[in-house]
Amino acid sequence: MNIAELQAYGYFALVLLLVVVLYSYIYHLYSTDKKKGGHDYEKFSNMALNDDIGDAPVSPMSDDKEK
Amino acid sequence: MENRPLEYDYTVAKMFMFTTIALGIVGMLIGVILAFELAFPGVNTILGQGLAEFTNYSRLRPLHTDAVIFGFTLSGIWATWYYVGQRVLKVSMAESGFLMFIGKLHFVLYMVVVVAVVASLFLGITTSKEYAEFEWPIDIAVVVVWVLFGVSIFGLIGIRREKSLYISIWYYIATFLGIAMLYLFNNMEIPTMLATNAAGESGIGNWWHSVSMYAGTNDALVEWWYGHNAVAFGFTVPIVAMIYYFLPKESGQAIYSYKLSLLSFWGLMFVYLWAGGHHLLYSTVPDWMQTMGSIFSVILILPSWGSAINMLLTMKGEWQQVAASPLIKFMVLGSTFYMFSTLEGPIQAIKSVNAIAHFTDWIVGHVHDGTLGWVGFMIMAALYHMAPRVFKREIYSKSLMVSQFWIQTLGVVLYFTSMWIAGITQGMMWRAHDEFGNLAYSFIDTVTVLHPYYAIRGVGGLLYLVGFLMFAYNIYKTMSARPVEESELQNASPMGA
Numbered sequence: 001m002n003i004a005e006l007q008a009y010g011y012f013a014l015v016l017l018l019v020v021v022l023y024s025y026i027y028h029l030y031s032t033d034k035k036k037g038g039h040d041y042e043k044f045s046n047m048a049l050n051d052d053i054g055d056a057p058v059s060p061m062s063d064d065k066e067k
Numbered sequence: 068m069e070n071r072p073l074e075y076d077y078t079v080a081k082m083f084m085f086t087t088i089a090l091g092i093v094g095m096l097i098g099v100i101l102a103f104e105l106a107f108p109g110v111n112t113i114l115g116q117g118l119a120e121f122t123n124y125s126r127l128r129p130l131h132t133d134a135v136i137f138g139f140t141l142s143g144i145w146a147t148w149y150y151v152g153q154r155v156l157k158v159s160m161a162e163s164g165f166l167m168f169i170g171k172l173h174f175v176l177y178m179v180v181v182v183a184v185v186a187s188l189f190l191g192i193t194t195s196k197e198y199a200e201f202e203w204p205i206d207i208a209v210v211v212v213w214v215l216f217g218v219s220i221f222g223l224i225g226i227r228r229e230k231s232l233y234i235s236i237w238y239y240i241a242t243f244l245g246i247a248m249l250y251l252f253n254n255m256e257i258p259t260m261l262a263t264n265a266a267g268e269s270g271i272g273n274w275w276h277s278v279s280m281y282a283g284t285n286d287a288l289v290e291w292w293y294g295h296n297a298v299a300f301g302f303t304v305p306i307v308a309m310i311y312y313f314l315p316k317e318s319g320q321a322i323y324s325y326k327l328s329l330l331s332f333w334g335l336m337f338v339y340l341w342a343g344g345h346h347l348l349y350s351t352v353p354d355w356m357q358t359m360g361s362i363f364s365v366i367l368i369l370p371s372w373g374s375a376i377n378m379l380l381t382m383k384g385e386w387q388q389v390a391a392s393p394l395i396k397f398m399v400l401g402s403t404f405y406m407f408s409t410l411e412g413p414i415q416a417i418k419s420v421n422a423i424a425h426f427t428d429w430i431v432g433h434v435h436d437g438t439l440g441w442v443g444f445m446i447m448a449a450l451y452h453m454a455p456r457v458f459k460r461e462i463y464s465k466s467l468m469v470s471q472f473w474i475q476t477l478g479v480v481l482y483f484t485s486m487w488i489a490g491i492t493q494g495m496m497w498r499a500h501d502e503f504g505n506l507a508y509s510f511i512d513t514v515t516v517l518h519p520y521y522a523i524r525g526v527g528g529l530l531y532l533v534g535f536l537m538f539a540y541n542i543y544k545t546m547s548a549r550p551v552e553e554s555e556l557q558n559a560s561p562m563g564a
C-alpha cells in the first residue's frame with residue numbers, strides 16, 4: 001500500500017468518525033433533555049432574558065456547595 | 068461603602084463604544100475615498116502632487132481595511148463583551164478592582180496601538196502582508212492587548228454567579244482563542260537588524276523592519292489560513308455572539324433552539340479552520356489542499372445557516388416586531404445578509420466558479436455584503452441596544468433610525484449589485500479568447516466597461532457612510548435625551564420620536 005492509498009483510507013475513516021461524533025452529539029443533546037434529571041438546554045436562553053444583577057441565575061454557582 | 072444596590076459597571080464598555088464609532092467613521096470615510104479614487108483616478112492626487120504619497124490608493128487601502136477590521140469591528144466586539152459578559156455571568160465589574168483596572172488598561176493600550184498603526188501605515192511602514200501589515204514592535208503590543216482581553220474574559224468568568232456559560236460567552240471565548248493562535252503563527256517574523264545576509268553584512272534596514280519566517284508558497288498558505296480565519300473569528304464568531312444576546316433580549320423571545328446554537332457552534336469551529344485554501348485555488352499550493360479548502364467551504368454553509376436560521380426563527384410569531392422596531396430590523400436584515408454571504412462564499416469556493424471570480428470585483432462584492440450588511444448592521448444594532456442602558460436615556464430618535472436603516476440598506480444593495488456585475492464582466496472578459504487562443508480583450512478594455520459600476524459602488528459606499536454618521540449623531544444625542552426608568556429597559560429599547 002502506498003502513501004496515497006493510506007491517506008485515502010485515513011481520510012475515509014476520519015469522515016466516518018466525524019459523522020459518528022456529530023450524530024452522537026445530536027443524540028446526546030436531545031436525549032439528556034429534561035428527563036432523567038439531565039439539562040433542559042432550552043432554559044439556558046433565560047440567561048439572556050433575565051440578566052439583571054438581581055435576577056436569579058439559571059444555575060447558581062452555590063448549587064455546587066449544596067451537593 | 069454605603070449600602071447602594073449593586074449595579075453593572077459599563078465604564079469600559081462606554082470607552083469602546085466611543086472608539087467603535089470614531090474608528091468606524093475614519094475607516095468608512097477612507098473606504099469611500101478609495102472607491103472614488105478607483106472610479107475617478109484624479110482623486111488620488113486631490114491634495115496636490117506634493118501630498119500624493121499620502122492620498123494615493125495604495126497608501127490608503129491598508130488604512131481602510133485595518134481601520135474597519137481592527138478599529139471598528141474589534142472595538143465593537145470589546146464594547147459588547149464588556150456589556151454582555153457582565154450581564155449573562157451576573158457579576159459586575161464594580162465587584163473587582165482588578166478586573167476594572169485590566170479593562171481600563173486594555174483600552175489605554177489599545178489606543179496606543181491604534182495611534183501606532185495609523186501613524187506607521189500613513190508613513191508607508193508595512194510588512195506588506197494583507198491584514199497583517201503591522202511591523203514587529205506593534206505586533207508585540209497587539210499580543211499584550213490581546214492577553215489583557217483574555218484576562219478580562221477569564222477573570223470575569225472566574226467570579227461569576229451564573230454557573231452555566233451562555234452561548235454568547237462560548238463565542239467570545241472562541242474569538243479570543245482563535246485570533247490568539249492565528250495572529251501568533253501568521254506574524255512569526257525576524258527583524259532584519261538581527262539578520263546577516265550572504266555577503267556577511269548585518270544590521271540591515273530600519274530597526275522596525277522584519278521579514279516573515281515563512282517563504283513562498285508556505286507564506287501564502289499561512290497567510291490565508293490566517294486571513295480566512297480572521298474572517299471566521301473576527302467577522303463571524305463574535306458577531307454571532309452579539310446576535311445570540313441582543314436579538315433575544317431586544318425582542319423578549321427565547322432563542323428558537325438553544326440546542327441548535329450549541330450544535331452550530333461546534334460545527335463552525337471545526338469546519339472553518341480547514342476552508343482557508345479557497346483563497347489559493349489554482350495557485351502553487353498542493354492540489355489536495357485546494358480541493359480540501361473547496362469541500363470544507365461548501366460544508367461551511369451548514370453551521371453558518373444553522374445560526375442564521377436559529378436567529379430568524381427566534382422571531383417566529385413575532386414578525387410584527389420587525390415592522391415596528393428599527394432595532395430589530397437591523398438585526399433581522401443582518402442575519403439575512405449573513406445567510407446571503409455564507410451562501411455566496413461556498414459558491415465562490417467551487418473551483419470552476421473561482422476561476423471566474425478570483426481577482427475580480429465579485430470578491431469585493433462578497434466581502435461587503437458580509438461586512439456592511441452583517442458585521443456593520445449587527446454592531447450598530449448592539450450599540451443602539453446598549454445606549455439606553457449605559458446612559459439611562461431613551462434613544463434620541465426612532466425616525467432617524469428608520470431613515471438610517473433604509474439609506475444604508477440601499478447603500479449595501481448598490482454596493483454588491485454593482486460589484487457582482489463588474490466582477491463577472493471582468494472575469495468573463497479576462498478569459499475570453501478567439502479560436503487560436505489569443506485573448507479577446509486587453510486590460511484597459513475592462514476598465515472602460517467597468518467605470519459606471521465603480522461610480523455606483525462609490526455612491527453605495529457614500530450612502531452607507533451617511534447612515535453611519537446618522538447613527539453617530541443619534542447615539543451622541545441619546546446621551547442627553549429623556550432619562551428613563553429601569554423598568555423601561557426590560558426588553559424593547561425606549562426610543563424618542
Ligand code: HEM
Nearest residue numbers: 298302345346364367408409412413415416425434437438
Ligand atoms: C460560508 C462562509 C464563507 C465562505 C465559504 C467564503 C468564501 C470566500 C471565498 C471563496 C473568497 C474568495 C477568495 C478569492 O478567490 O480571492 C472569499 C473572500 C472573502 N470573504 Fe468570504 N466566505 C464566507 C463568508 C464570509 C463572511 C461572512 C465574510 C464577512 C463578514 C467574508 C469576508 C470575506 C473577505 C474579507 C474576503 C476577501 C479576502 C481577500 O481577498 O482580501 N466571507 N470568501
